[in-house]
Amino acid sequence: MTRRVPDSCPGVLRLHEAADGPLARIRVPGGRVERGQLQVLAEAARELGDGNIELTSRGNVQLRQVRDAGALTGLLEAAGLLPSHTHERVRNIVASPLSGRIGGSANVHELVPVLDAGLLAAPRLAELPGRVLFTLDDGRGDVSGLNADIGVHATGTDEFALLLARRDTGIRVSAADAVDVMLAAAHGFLDLRGDDAGQWRLHDIEGGAERLADLLALNRGADRLEFTAAQDIPIGWLDQDNGLVSLGAGVRLGSLPARTAEFIAAIERPVFITPWRSLVITDMDEWTAEQVVRVLAPMDLIFDANSLWLQVSACAGRPGCAKSLTDVRTDVTAAVESGRVLPADGAAPHASAVASNPPTHQDIPIRAADEVTVAGRQHWSGCDRRCGRPRGSVTDVVATDSGYRQSPPTP
Numbered sequence: 001m002t003r004r005v006p007d008s009c010p011g012v013l014r015l016h017e018a019a020d021g022p023l024a025r026i027r028v029p030g031g032r033v034e035r036g037q038l039q040v041l042a043e044a045a046r047e048l049g050d051g052n053i054e055l056t057s058r059g060n061v062q063l064r065q066v067r068d069a070g071a072l073t074g075l076l077e078a079a080g081l082l083p084s085h086t087h088e089r090v091r092n093i094v095a096s097p098l099s100g101r102i103g104g105s106a107n108v109h110e111l112v113p114v115l116d117a118g119l120l121a122a123p124r125l126a127e128l129p130g131r132v133l134f135t136l137d138d139g140r141g142d143v144s145g146l147n148a149d150i151g152v153h154a155t156g157t158d159e160f161a162l163l164l165a166r167r168d169t170g171i172r173v174s175a176a177d178a179v180d181v182m183l184a185a186a187h188g189f190l191d192l193r194g195d196d197a198g199q200w201r202l203h204d205i206e207g208g209a210e211r212l213a214d215l216l217a218l219n220r221g222a223d224r225l226e227f228t229a230a231q232d233i234p235i236g237w238l239d240q241d242n243g244l245v246s247l248g249a250g251v252r253l254g255s256l257p258a259r260t261a262e263f264i265a266a267i268e269r270p271v272f273i274t275p276w277r278s279l280v281i282t283d284m285d286e287w288t289a290e291q292v293v294r295v296l297a298p299m300d301l302i303f304d305a306n307s308l309w310l311q312v313s314a315c316a317g318r319p320g321c322a323k324s325l326t327d328v329r330t331d332v333t334a335a336v337e338s339g340r341v342l343p344a345d346g347a348a349p350h351a352s353a354v355a356s357n358p359p360t361h362q363d364i365p366i367r368a369a370d371e372v373t374v375a376g377r378q379h380w381s382g383c384d385r386r387c388g389r390p391r392g393s394v395t396d397v398v399a400t401d402s403g404y405r406q407s408p409p410t411p
């Protein structure tokens with residue numbers, strides 16, 4: 001598939017002109033926010049943005065209504081959050097958030113800075129579209145289902161499967177070679193794409209994954225792993241292998257208020273932004289972790305895996321997006337707070353419609369915002385583009401001119 005326009009993913013140096021003002025996206029390789037960096041992001045959100053840090057489905061962050069792009073650039077550079085002007089948009093690296101602390105076959109967080117440095121060191125790789133995604137899965141299968149262009153998945157302590165366009169290629173590489181092979185694949189993607197800037201992702205190129213695997217000229221075994229989108233995100237108390245504690249914290253609609261971020265920064269522990277728009281706060285002793293829950297739960301961080309807030313996601317909607325037909329986030333917030341978001345095993349109003357013959361758009365009733373009741377994972381959108389929709393089985397709640405259309409869950 002070739003699009004008519006080159007990729008225009010936002011960054012810090014190229015802001016997106018959203019309907020509510022300029023939007024900056026800041027890449028956070030592996031989702032890891034170092035000590036002090038979260039404080040800087042909070043300051044930037046409060047002083048230069050709308051007061052919130054938005055978490056993205058690639059473990060990056062966004063600031064909305066940016067008032068002074070130059071000041072933001074300086075702030076982020078000083079904090080090490082903008083190490084390159086040429087490569088800033090290509091550093092889309094997602095890694096298993098709990099890797100190296102809880103379970104997993106390998107510690108992929110050790111590979112993230114190596115991959116990031118390799119990307120930054122190759123001038124040509126600045127040409128990668130901002131949509132290209134790299135994943136490193138430590139074998140637990142949490143991020144290999146995220147539709148990466150180029151990924152590795154640990155199959156043992158020193159062996160990784162190479163994934164291209166999300167699928168296992170049959171190629172197996174050692175930990176020492178994993179990053180070099182990913183970088184070679186990134187160069188190969190550019191070789192295959194040639195001058196066609198309308199091909200943003202590897203799967204946009206016809207036979208892209210197969211052709212790229214051939215280009216790498218590495219041995220391919222017959223076994224192929226299958227991956228699905230992870231449903232169980234890390235929430236609540238998580239005992240680390242070394243006796244310390246991590247806390248998985250859900251964030252309402254992925255929007256973290258600057259003040260809450262400052263409280264988290266004050267803990268002075270490594271924090272990971274997950275691709276499920278949540279956080280993992282790591283390396284605490286039990287007493288510290290208990291105090292964190294006591295202070296931050298009343299500030300709306302979610303430590304309860306049964307919270308109905310974890311069932312819902314939403315696009316920007318109004319006023320952030322000019323295409324939106326309504327203020328989606330206000331509507332979904334009202335649905336949660338008035339008990340119209342039900343647990344996954346709750347009675348879904350459309351349950352009888354989930355049949356072997358899925359209904360067409362014409363068959364699905366349109367409901368006013370305050371009449372929408374949905375069970376289980378659901379994504380609310382201001383239009384049919386359904387931006388930010390999570391992977392996996394999700395009910396779509398899509399705004400129309402006359403209300404919301406609520407489609408049965410689809411993968």
Ligand code: SF4
Pocket residue numbers: 315316317321322323324325381382383384385386387
């Ligand atoms: S789904 Fe539609 S309304 Fe929502 S952010 Fe995307 S384009 Fe805008």
